[in-house]
Amino acid sequence: MAKRTETVGRLDDAARAGWLYYVAGRTQDEIASAMGISRQSAQRLVSLAVAERLIKVRLDHPIAECLELGEAMRSKFGLTHVDIVPSDPGSSSTTIGIAEAGAAEIERWLKKADPIVLAVGTGRTLKAAIDQLPAMECPQHRIMSLTGNIGPDGSAAYYNVIFSMADAVKARHYPMPLPVLVSSSEERDLLHRQSLVQSTLKLGREADVAFVGIGELGVDAPLCLDGFLDPDEMMRLMEEGATGEICGWMYDGDGRLLEGSINERVASVPLPSRETTTVIGLAKGKRKYAALLAALRGHMINGVITDEATARYLLAA
Amino acid sequence: MAKRTETVGRLDDAARAGWLYYVAGRTQDEIASAMGISRQSAQRLVSLAVAERLIKVRLDHPIAECLELGEAMRSKFGLTHVDIVPSDPGSSSTTIGIAEAGAAEIERWLKKADPIVLAVGTGRTLKAAIDQLPAMECPQHRIMSLTGNIGPDGSAAYYNVIFSMADAVKARHYPMPLPVLVSSSEERDLLHRQSLVQSTLKLGREADVAFVGIGELGVDAPLCLDGFLDPDEMMRLMEEGATGEICGWMYDGDGRLLEGSINERVASVPLPSRETTTVIGLAKGKRKYAALLAALRGHMINGVITDEATARYLLAA
DNA sequence: TCAGTTTGTGAGTAATTGCCCATGAGCGAA
C-alpha cells in the first residue's frame, strides 16, 4: 500500500514537473529548485511524465498536403472518414502517428453526448491507439470488441484492446470471451449460441462506429506470430488468393471474403454494415499496402487513418 | 500573393517539423536532413510551430492536490464549475495556466452539437485564453460579448476578445459596439435602445455559459490603465467600498453591485443569471485575491478557473 | 534477518537545443 501511495505521489510530481516544463515553459533547473529536488530528478520527472503519457501533444494545423491526399482518397474509394498524418521517413514504426490520430478520432466519438455503440477490433496498431487515450468518463456509451480476446493457447488475452480501453474509458464494455479462430464452424456456432456472446453479436449490428486494424498476411503476419495459424496453412491461404484480414476475416485482392473453410472458423463478430456504420481502418507502411488496398477496393472499410506515404501508394494503385 | 503562398508553405513546413519533433520524437538534426534544410532552419521551424500555437500541449493527469482544492472550492462557494491549475511559483504572469485551462473549457462548450449561446467578457486574462483556442467550425453556436469593445478614446477596440475569437472560431458573433463606460445613464439608455444593441442584450439573457475576467481595482487597475477611469475617480470608488469589477460592473467586498452612479454608466450587458447560466470567472494572482473573493462570496460567478495558490488563499479567507 | 532485486539519486559527460550575429536574397520605392 505504501508503495502504491508513493507511486501515485510520484506521478503527481511528474505531472507537476511536466506542467511546469511544457505549459509554463520553465527550465528543468528552475523546476528543480521550485520543487526542492536536484536538476537530474527534475529531468527524470519530466521524462516520466512523457513516458506515462501524461503530456499529450497535438498538432493543430491542417498540413495542406495531407488534406489533399485525404480528399483524393475520399473520392477514389468513397470514404466517409479519412485522416492522413505526415510520414516520418526515418522511422520503422508501424503505429507512430496513426495511433495518435486514431486516439483523437476515438475521443471525438466518445465525447458525444448522445449514447453510441463503439466497436473495436484488435491488433498492435489499435492497441497503440488505445494507449494514447486519456482517461474519460462516458457512461452513456457502450464499447464492444469485434474479435475474441483469448489467445490461441486458451490463456492470456490476445492484444488486449478492449481491456486496455476499459482502463482508460469508463463505459460499459462488452468483450468477446472467444479465440479469434476456432477449430471448426460447428464449434464456432456452439460458442456463438452462448447468451453472453449473443448479446455482443447483437451489439455489433448496432455499432455506430468501428475501429479496426488491417492485418497483412505472410509467414510473419500477426496471425502466425501469435500462433493462430501455422505457416503452412498461411501459405495455403495465400495461394488461394488471401490478401488481408480484418478481425480475422480473410479477404482476397478485391476485398471479397474468402469462401473457403477459413472464414467459417473465424469466431469474430461479423463486420458491421458499411451502410449504417462507419468502419475505420488503421494501417500504414509497406507491409500493409496490399491488404489495405484490397480492403478499400472491396469497401470492407469506409474510413481510413493512414500516413502520407501509404496514401500515395493507394492513390497510385 | 506569392508572399502569402510562401507564408502558408512555411507554416505548413513548421507544422511538419513540429509534428516530427513532438509527435514522432525525432531530433532537429534528423528533421533537418529529412526535410533537406539546415539544422538551424529545422530549429526555427519547430519554434515557429510553437510560437504560432500549432503545437498544443495538454496535461492529462489529475494532480491530486488540485482536485482536492477544487472540491473544497466547489463546496465552500457553491460552484458549478471549478478548475484549479498548478501554480508556477517563479512566474509573475497573471495568465499562464488559466489561459490554457480556460481555452480548454471554452473548447469543450463549443464542441457540443446542440446550439448554445456563449458569452465572453473582456480583459487581458480572457484575451490570453482566447489566443489559445484552436481553429474551429461551429455554425450552430452564437458567441456574444458582454462588454463593449470600443476604447475610451472612441477609436480602437479594447481588448479585442470577441474579434480574436471570431478569427479562431467560425460561428455567429455579436459584439457590443459601445465603450465599457459612458458619461451618463441617459447616454447609456440611448445607446442601449439601438436595435443592434437590443438584440445583443437579449442574447445575453439567453447565454448558456459566460467566461469573464475578474478586474481588480486600484490606480494601476486595467480600467485606469486603459483610460476608462481616472485615478481620482478610482480612489473615490474604492473609498465607497468598491472591491472588484466584472465586465465593468463594480461590486463591494461582499460581491454586491455598487449602488452609486458608477454602475449606471456601465454600458455592458447585465451579467446573465447565475440560476440559468454558468458564469465562469478566470483570475489568479495576489492582485486579484480581494476582487475574486468578493465575487465568489456574492455569487456573482458560479464557476472559477484559477491556480493553486489563489485557491488556497480563497479557502483560508 | 539476510541476500537478491528493484528503484531512486547524484555526478559526470555527451548530445541536443536556443540564441546571436554576419551575410545575402527578395522586394518595393525613389
Added chain:
DNA sequence: TTCGCTCATGGGCAATTACTCACAAACTGA
C-alpha cells in the same frame, strides 16, 4: 537601376537536456 528594408540562412557558441554509471535505500522472498 540602386538604395534601403525585411527576412531567411548557416555558423558558432553557450545553455539546456539526456544518458550512463556507480551507489544507496527500499522491497522481496526465503
